[in-house]
Amino acid sequence: MLLTAAAVLPGNSSPAQTASADEATDRELIAAVKAALQKAVTFMSDTVAVRGGYVYQVSLDLKKRRGEGDATATEIWVQPPGTPAVGEALLDAFAATKDPLHLQAAMNAAEALLFGQLESGGWTDRIDFDPAGKNTDRYRDGRGKAKGRNYSTLDDDKSQSAIRFLIRLDQLLNFENTRIHEAVSFALESLLKAQFANGGFPQGWQQPVEPGTIVNASFPDYDWKTEGRFKNYWDFETLNDGLTGTVARTLQLAHTTYADNRYRQALEQLGDFLIRAQLPEPQPAWAQQYNHQLQPIWARRFEPPAVAGFESEDAIQTLMFIAENTGDPKYLQPIPAALAWIRRSLLPDGRLARFYELRTNRPLYFIRESYELTYDDSQLPTHYSFRANTRSEKLQKRLEQLQSGPLTPPPGRSSDLRSLRRDAAEILQELDSQGRWISDGKGRIIRDVSDRDNAGLWIESAVFSKRVSRLAEFLQAAENRR
Template identity: 50%
Template structure:
């Protein structure tokens, strides 16, 4: 017996570790493919409504939340709604070539196309009930009401990017998806100002405006210069330009139309123009046509924004990489230096810094009244007044960009394998990824007691995308 065991041991020692690793990876890949299909099967067959999705669901699926309570006929466009889920399904299709994912993504794209406005874009919600309270002036003639195409929070950008990618996956054969994508892209290009910037909202082509560099207002911005229709003016708030850049990059890659690359360059030119002069070479959330920071909502004062500045730096690096033009990298060192010098004592970055003084600027709330303050001890909880510093990551990305290198992949194969194991293990008996409300503010602000279990489109999409990335990494 000892001899037999010893021989078996020698045989085991003779097997290369790479073969053992390969066998384990094959097994994990098979489990990942199975988990993807089971989880997506549950979500598509039980959660989807009209092919689309909202943000959150109760486990019994009787309650649905987007920006507030949603009906069975309402789907959400704003991330992490239908386009977010749809793009994860497309990633799963690319990794597995399982037609189930393409069919589900195509159904989601059809629901998105239904909600395209006559102005060419989207608002945050689509109401598929012709008499529904949230219906809008849809291009298909089945709605009525407002016609405000919005770039806020990635609404139109995510819808269009999903449709562009779904059009590609369907080999441009689905007429509804193709026409909706091209119509939306044409409307987006018509909404780009001469200086390359975009409004937050449009209903038609924008007006011509003079091209000027960013500058500080000479009036008392605290009490003067408020603009009611700030959404008509140049907007960076909530990564508007980053979402637009990603859309234009994908549109050019898919359709090979140089109009989208030209629009991307013009967007980069706008971001260069919009950098504030010294002593605060960052970016604001909103600008008027004179390129001065302006008020938006009553709790969004003019100021140089730490959050938007970090987003702009990432966007400029993506534009530089795609266009091959290093001029889009030139604003970055000064902005990064300003950010480093503006860090809060806890290492975070304030959302707002007062114009020229650079003091962190906050708001106090008394009922519906907001007052400017330098005191951060009692901040309203509905808004992100501080953000985590990304300077370390931005520095690494900048070094690669300056060397002409593509951005590093977000995760290595080893990291993807570890994440895949955790994600597979997190599936419950019904093949769902169940979240538990821990008190953190949810997108859409769903109201539920602490400890309440729920389903999240964001978590589903994220997990499906990671598994798809892992499977794809093992197929090369």
């Protein structure tokens, strides 16, 4: 039975009548949600998955598969919202229902990740099950290519997301599944060995990193526009694409799960790195990419040595996360000056540029065709975000809470049961008879496909994961009320 959104919203009635109606509605909605989860998970795991793993999008006719690029019939994606993200949603579904179907699908996703774990301990963006595949790498189990890549990457939350999913599964299985426990232990050991002595991390690694030196960040004393380019910039300290935040979350989860103080120490060292990596006035914020002397350097041709807006906000958020979880206020000390820099650096439209010129603080852009540096934003490349909305107001509010109250993590997100009912009913209406949430490839649900061909219609892992987790959240809240 699928309920309409109106059916879960009682009209004018007494509190007692409303409570009774809510309980009756919840009983029906709980049953419908559990049935829908079974149908959706069965379709994804039996029809969409490849050996338990997932890409970003699969066309409705199942002929096209895409990750960050096109995927072959034997490839799955690690980078979110690929296999680890789907796996976490499956664990949410199992936690809410105790249905073994969801646990088995999560186990299958884990097995897919274990197949593609690299000899260096982490993961790259994708896994290819074809031994002769173009993107087959040097997998630990020996089924990859002997001359394939062995580069474990922290870019875009790839290795981190796989580790966090496997940690959750390992704990759920009481650490008794030897294969999963050994794989996540090896991944975490490799992550610790990828941390520099100054607490920073590279974009990735093939072997344990050299410790390096411990210095404070400074502006380069050379012509950064033409010098300071490193072919292997990925081997140096980086903050690109939220790396420090996702690594911090992974280390904290490892510490709380395994009670191993090495992960807490690594988290604290990461916080120490962020303190060191903050540039001096007049730009007390952070760069996207550094050399070992903690001077900003070039990464890709559209990522210059500069103060980076997005990465600076991520550094602030990460410092607050580390302060919350360690109880040490020193990690808050760099934040006020950084927030002040953000406020005075906002663009006329209130957004934050991705890059600001060293010392002058002028926003930097690139010309679309030639990739020449410019102060003009009229001909930007379209593949990269050079401006973004700022999170500074939320960050300032959280800082004030931490400065005036206990240094503890904020309470988990709590959703009103009424809104959860509404969302659950809406999500059920979006699910088709085969157990599919059909979308336009951009996350927007397409309900009526009867008068359309398959072109432009997709089954998206992100859509599936968000809806499964939201349904699981409703079940948990409804069960807790009973």
